[in-house]
Amino acid sequence: MEYQEDYVDVKRPRDGDDLYHPKQYSSDQAQSSNYQQISPETTNSVLSTAPLSKIKSSTSADRRMSVGMGQPGGYTGMAQVAQSQGPRGDEAVPVGFDEAVLRGLCDMDCSLSLLADRIKQGIVSCKQVATFFRSRADVEEKYSRSLTELYRSTGDVYARGDCKAGTFVQAYNSGLRLQDQLAQNRLRFAQRLNEMAEELFSLAREGEKTRKIHKETGSRYQLIIQDAETAVEKAKTRLDGIVEELDRVLAAKEGETYKDTRGGYNTVGGPAYGNNGSAPSASAPSGHGKSKLGKAMKTGGLLFKGKGSGSLQKQEDDSRAKMDHANETFTKAVAESKQLRKEYFSFQLPKIMRLLKECADEIDLGTQYHLTRFAFLYETMTVGDGAVLNPLGNPEEGPGLKAIFESIDNRTDFKSYMQNYAVIRGTPRGPRREGPYDDGFQMPLPPHVQRSQDSTFSASQSSAHTSPQPQALPSPHSQASGYGYQTSPQPPSTSQMQSSAPPLHPSGPSHSYNPSIGSTITTQTNNTVPTNSSITQNQGGSGETTSLTSYQQDYMAPGIPASTGHTFGVDLGEQLARDGTAVPRIVEKCAAAIEMYGLESTGVYRLSGTSSRVQALKAALDNDVNAVDVESDEWSADINVVCGALKLWFRELPEPLLTHGLYHSFIEAARYENDRLRHIRLHEQVNELPDPNYATLKFFMAHLDKIRRHESVNQMSVSNLSIVFGPTLLGAPPEEGGLNLEHMSFQCKAIETILNKYQEIFVEEDDDGGR
Known part of the structure; x- marks a missing residue:
């Protein structure tokens, strides 16, 4: 391509010539969102934003004066116009800019309108893409919020309903949490789409502004040239x-x-x-x-x-x-027209074409970049959803949805349901397989009591064969025959369980077996309870038979003096004020016995002791709690009896430990799905408890914390303990019937959270100088 001798090829506008800041779109600018529009620092009339019609209506002299053409040396005025178009950035020319295309545009008479129309098309396309992004973001956001609402409502409905627990509910809740993660991925994707839509709309607005400025600038130059040509014609x-x-x-x-x-x-x-002044041309026609x-x-x-x-x-x-x-x-x-045309076509037109071409490239590249970014984000979201559903063996991300549902153990769930059914439902009505203790039903002795009884029995047998002297009095902790327990499952005729008693006569007690009755005849000590069989005692060489009925009339529970105040069914505050203690004595004594003998007992607190023994211990504690040695073999032989008595004391409180007044507050706090928020709300409610209730709860939670630390042995996890004590410690008010099945899951959840956060709620608070 050949150019005129006076053609000026302008590769780039000089500093201060362009108004548009080109951007480079690359993978290292994935979050690019700032498009800067640099405004001109001068107010030359060529750069004004007046409508083109108003420009055409102005006089030729005004237009000429606006660019300095009214004075000699119009080129200087044109240069001032070029220099008044604002500073240019120092960014390098984009690699994709085609100089050959720019030269081709400069050779076309319609280049200005061509680029203006092309930019207009790019702006319309950019807006269409931005509209698509915004609409897609709305769809994704609605889907995300709907999925989140479904996750929450489904979890609430399941928690309130009479549904399965155990591994099933754990897997079900884990699956719902995965749905929430998918919803969060969609929500983040929608947010990115909204950001991209705003960036494209901003790009379109800046493109429109740049197109208008440079198109009007080119139109002004064209009008100036037209005015010069009109002046030549005139x-x-x-x-x-x-x-x-x-x-x-x-x-x-x-x-x-x-x-x-x-x-x-x-x-x-x-x-x-x-x-x-030359002579007539020879070629001039004659007669001219x-x-x-x-x-x-x-x-x-x-x-x-x-x-x-x-x-x-x-x-x-x-x-x-x-x-x-x-x-x-x-x-x-x-001459002036020739100079203006030369300057316009050699300098101003290439500069304007370059600016408009850069504007068109900016819009095209920006739109393409955001489309590519949309594809990348879409792929990332899809891969993220797949990673949530199937982490591909990454242990840090947890199991996938399929693995979660495959982990449901229906057999274990049913066994746990069997074990907890009687505790949750209470004592069932109707016939029971085990009869009452007073009818002769005997529980097997714990191992430590069996060993003590075996040693005592062996010593008694050896003494009976060597000397007729009376047996020595064994220690109180080795006596358990008063319960009527057998030391072995053999018939009474081959193995007898004996015990010593204070001598009523210098000759000492006699131990014999009556085959007609088939039961052991023993003397009673202060730590024994008589059996239903008749009791025969020989005093001073003469035998005297005393019936059980006459014995029971004179019998008083051993170790119980005159009544000093009831323990069961008495208000907690009154008990503490009466006894002058911070924690009820019955709670201290029973907890100490359970911690001594029951930490490794399978199903402690979950399994119920014999009803008659529980009632006997209740009566003893209710008569005088200070006189009862709960840690003795009499009561600790079956640690479930002590657990049953302690649970019975909590149930018979006039008001539950967590009070009726705070019941609904505890339930609402337990409804929170977020563990941290639920912990904070429950901590606030615990701090609202009266002082007696707070001190008792703190002591009892410390006791349960010791129980659950031996979960591997006693099989009593935090969840199991909360099932046992949830409805007991957080009972419903009387106006709701005392039992609210709808709130049972939240009652258990409240106790479970308090027990899980025992250190944070009670221990750390005391260390920090709290309550």
Whole structure:
């Protein structure tokens, strides 16, 4: 491609020439969202935002003055316009910018309108893509929120319903949490789409602004050139008119000298005037001057008729002066127009084309970048959903949805349901497989009591064969025969369980077996309870038989003095005020015994002791709690009896330990799905408890914390303990019937959270100088 000799190839606008900041889109700018529009620092009228119609309606002089053309040296004014278009950034030219395309645009007459229309198309496309992103974001956001609402409502409905527990509910809740993770992924995707839509709309607005500025700037330059060309035409028209007038004057003056007129030498345009003073051209058609003279004679011959030669000479001089001035004006207009055209096509037009082309490239690349980014985010979201559903063996991310549901152990769930059913439902009505203790049903002794009884029994057998002397009194902790327990499952005729008693006669007690009755006959000590069989005692060599009925009339539970105040069914605050203690004595004594003998007992607190033994221990504790040694073999032989008595004490409180007044507050706090928030709300409610209730709860939670630390042995996890004590410690108010099945799961959840957060709620608070 060849260019004119005076063509100026402008590779880039000079500093301060462009208004648009090009951006480079690459993978290392994935979060690019700032598109800066640099405003011009000057207020030259060429850069004003006035409508084009108003620009066209302005006068030519105003337009010329706006760019400095009203003064000599219009090029300087054009340069000032170019320098007034604001600073340019220092960014390098994008790699994809095509200089050959720019040169091709500069050679086209319609390049300005071509690029303006192309930018308009890019803006419309950009807006369409942004609208798609925003609509897709709305769809994803609605889907995410609907999925989250479904997750929460489904979890709440399941928690309130009479549904399965155990591994099933754990897997079900884990599956629902995965649904919540999917919803969060969708929500983040929607947020990114909204950001991208805003960026594209911003890009379109800046493109429209840049297109308008540079299009108006190009239109102004074109109007300036058009004004210059109009000025040239006007100067030429005026010059032609003056030439015709001079021709008429010369025709009138030289009319009689026809040969000169016919030769055209003295006429305007002839050798003397219009042919640079040279001789007539040989190629000029003969008769040229004659035709001009003839025309002048026809049109203006009568105008000069009757005038003298002096007047014609004056008119000729005036016409020549006017012609010289018009010729000078015309020459100047032609030169100025040529200079403006040269500057426009060599400098201003390439600069404007470059700016508009960069604007078009910016819109095209920005739109393409965001489409590529949309594809990347879409792929990332899809892969993220797949990783949530199936982590592909990554242990840190947890099991997948399929693995979670495959982990449901229906057999274990049913066994746990069997074990907890009686505890949750209470003592069932109807016939029971085990009879009452007083009818002769005997529980097997714990191992430590069996070993003690075996040693005592062996010593008694050896003494009986060697000496008729009375047996020595064993220690109180080794006596358990008063319960009627057997040391072995053999018949009583082959193995007898004996115990010693304080001698009633110097000869000592006698131990015998009555085959007709088939039961052991023993003397009673202060730590024994008589059996239903008759009791025979020999005193002073004479036997005397005493019936069980007469014995029971005179019998008093061993170790119980006169009543000092009831323990069961008494208000907690009254008990503490009466006894002068911070924690009820029954709770202290029972907890100590359970911690001594029951930490490794399977199903402690979950399994129920014999009802008659529980009632006996209750009666003893209710009569005088200080006189009962709960840690003795009498009661600790079956640690479930002590657990049953302690649970019975909590159930018979006039008001549950967590009080009726705070019941609904505890339930609402337990409803929170977020563990941290539920812990905080329950901690607040615990702090609202009265002082007696708070101290008792703190002591009892410390006790249960020791129980659950031996979960591997006693099988009593936090969940199992909360099932046992949830409805007991957090009972429903009387107006709700005392039992609210709908709230049972939240009662257990509240106790489970308090026990799990025992250290944070009670221990750390005391360390920090709390309550």
